[in-house]
Amino acid sequence: MISYFRDDRLCEADSFLSVVKPDDTECPMIAAVGAGGKTSTLRRLAEEYALMGKKAIVLTTTHMREETTPWSCVAEEEEWISKGNALLERVKECLEQYGQAWIGARAKKGKMSCVPELILAEIESWNVPLLVEADGARMLPLKVPGEQEPVLLPQTTHVFSVYGMDALDQKLEEICFRSEKAAELLGKQPEDQVTEEDIIKLACHEQGGRKGCPKQAEYIVVLNKADTKELQERACKIAKCLHENGIKNIFVTSYKL
Known part of the structure; x- marks a missing residue:
């Protein structure tokens, strides 16, 4: 399931590429950062290119x-x-x-x-689209980047910043990579629960999801693991706030549905 936020609501999408249209660039380099579904997002993008009869290469600048x-x-x-x-x-x-x-x-x-x-x-x-996993999160649904993270190449054209909706209502210290750094950025304690406002702040912050994003790159937020109707509704509220903060492309996804 892929939905995108438009006109104050979630609209069903056939694919990421039908909305973002990165092929408008000569040779797109699409990077995935954050946590909670980077590899799955890149896999979906690679499949979308293949279905379009186009080729894509997936690689990493860190580890995957x-x-x-x-x-x-x-x-x-x-x-x-x-x-x-x-x-x-x-x-x-x-x-x-x-x-x-x-x-x-x-x-x-x-x-x-x-x-x-x-x-x-x-x-x-x-001149083949490159899909780059540029961050690590140790399989956790949230993260805050370290000093040397993410590893974004300067020629990156699109940055997909991924967040796991299953982090909501969980203790920050249990579901966030670099939780102490996240607590400092969010003004919380590590044992506090994650809220919608926390994901909004992480996605908008220059030391959060936007960290290292090249000026020419399009910044895209993916609210992944919205596997239930409740999580989809909460993701829609997050998306509305992100849109009000100037983020143009926001997706709500579940690779299980």
């Missing part, structure tokens, strides 16, 4: 879980350096066969990290 799909192209960093041409051919094969490729350097604990800079530069020259 390694995919086990046929379109996963993950290798040791040394291999990307020593066998880069062969691996790039594999990426091209995935793009032709599946319409998408997920690429990365193999890391610990079943994760992958960013490919070497030379490989990234080569891939950028292909």
